[in-house]
Amino acid sequence: MFEFKIIKKDKKTKIRAGVFTTPHGIIKTPMYVPVGTQASVKALTPNDLKEIGVQIFFSNTYHLHLRPGEKLINKFGGLGKFMGWNGPTMTDSGGYQIFSLGDRLEEKNPERTKLIKITNDGVKFWSHLDGSTHFFSPEDSIRIQHDLGADLIVAFDECLSYFLTEKEVEKVLPRIHNWEKRSLDYHKKHSKGKQFLYGVIQGAAFKRLRKISTDYITSLDFDGIAIGGVANAGESKKAIYDVINWVIPDLPEEKPRHLLGVGEVDDIFEIIERGIDTFDCVIPTRLGRTGFIFVSPKEGNLKNRFRIDIQKAKWASSKLPLDQNCNCYVCQNFTRAYVHHLFRTRELLAYRLASYHNVYFVINLSKKIRESILKDKFNVMKKEWLV
Numbered sequence: 001m002f003e004f005k006i007i008k009k010d011k012k013t014k015i016r017a018g019v020f021t022t023p024h025g026i027i028k029t030p031m032y033v034p035v036g037t038q039a040s041v042k043a044l045t046p047n048d049l050k051e052i053g054v055q056i057f058f059s060n061t062y063h064l065h066l067r068p069g070e071k072l073i074n075k076f077g078g079l080g081k082f083m084g085w086n087g088p089t090m091t092d093s094g095g096y097q098i099f100s101l102g103d104r105l106e107e108k109n110p111e112r113t114k115l116i117k118i119t120n121d122g123v124k125f126w127s128h129l130d131g132s133t134h135f136f137s138p139e140d141s142i143r144i145q146h147d148l149g150a151d152l153i154v155a156f157d158e159c160l161s162y163f164l165t166e167k168e169v170e171k172v173l174p175r176i177h178n179w180e181k182r183s184l185d186y187h188k189k190h191s192k193g194k195q196f197l198y199g200v201i202q203g204a205a206f207k208r209l210r211k212i213s214t215d216y217i218t219s220l221d222f223d224g225i226a227i228g229g230v231a232n233a234g235e236s237k238k239a240i241y242d243v244i245n246w247v248i249p250d251l252p253e254e255k256p257r258h259l260l261g262v263g264e265v266d267d268i269f270e271i272i273e274r275g276i277d278t279f280d281c282v283i284p285t286r287l288g289r290t291g292f293i294f295v296s297p298k299e300g301n302l303k304n305r306f307r308i309d310i311q312k313a314k315w316a317s318s319k320l321p322l323d324q325n326c327n328c329y330v331c332q333n334f335t336r337a338y339v340h341h342l343f344r345t346r347e348l349l350a351y352r353l354a355s356y357h358n359v360y361f362v363i364n365l366s367k368k369i370r371e372s373i374l375k376d377k378f379n380v381m382k383k384e385w386l387v
């Protein structure tokens with residue numbers, strides 16, 4: 001049902017290209033996984049996703065559990081059927097949202113910190129929607145993910161703040177590992193082979209703890225390996241790349257690797273070069289909705305972070321497409337002036353066109369990088385982009 005095959009490996013770097021077969025279709029890796037938090041990649045239909053070339057998308061267990069509930073989605077045949085998407089899907093464990101929406105990341109805010117309570121058994125939290133009380137144990141998270149029915153699912157863990165000290169992280173790491181082991185045990189007992197479970201390597205920004213976590217997670221029989229807790233590294237890209245550098249050499253070659261929550265243009269080159277197969281990120285859609293449009297070289301570069309602000313007055317009468325090198329539906333049919341106008345008048349179409357282009361841009365970039373790997377031209381491509 002699941003098969004991950006590496007079809008090309010670089011001798012000097014950790015870079016690799018693969019084919020990941022799932023019950024709902026094939027993912028050609030490395031590949032970007034767009035995020036559809038509420039069972040919807042905001043403003044885009046499943047038909048758009050197909051047209052764009054999306055191979056798999058990512059949804060959030062925390063949100064779907066609160067609304068509409070996993071039981072209801074299960075009655076409709078699972079996440080894909082519920083939303084009219086017949087390709088592969090992935091869900092997270094809910095842990096990230098419980099901890100980030102519970103604002104534990106801001107330890108200094110005592111009011112918000114009260115929104116979650118952790119015991120060895122699991123996490124009690126208050127819904128960010130209506131304040132109702134909920135409890136997630138590792139077993140609950142996996143049971144909910146089984147009901148949601150995504151192809152790829154993730155073990156329950158705790159999202160650690162980068163403000164924590166090494167001692168503090170060391171203290172909670174055994175609990176996280178225990179939760180992941182319990183996730184795996186529950187999954188093995190109940191999954192019926194229909195879903196593929198990722199273990200998550202944690203340890204914040206500490207090399208020693210990342211190594212401990214890597215040793216433990218790889219000693220268990222997870223199907224795939226995810227690296228978590230790097231999206232909290234804030235603006236420090238070095239911190240993200242360091243973590244991947246520490247972890248990757250000790251991972252088994254044959255298991256697919258997912259990086260949780262990273263995906264700016266330069267990151268995509270750097271993480272793929274370090275051996276990541278798939279990565280999810282909200283940036284393309286989130287930026288799109290605020291009028292930031294991805295552009296390729298020469299216009300796009302490290303300095304402008306490969307984006308233009310379409311709401312700026314200078315685009316009001318521009319006849320250019322959003323990106324001059326993009327073949328997407330939006331770039332073939334609309335001008336910057338028109339999209340600028342849609343944003344200025346707050347027309348709903350603005351969000352749709354911007355999201356369409358931005359998701360296409362990152363999917364297409366992933367595909368091109370994959371082609372460059374297959375042709376031994378990754379370094380040439382990377383130089384063209386990240387000059």
Ligand SMILES: [Zn+2]
Binds near residue numbers: 326327330360
């Ligand atoms: Zn485009």
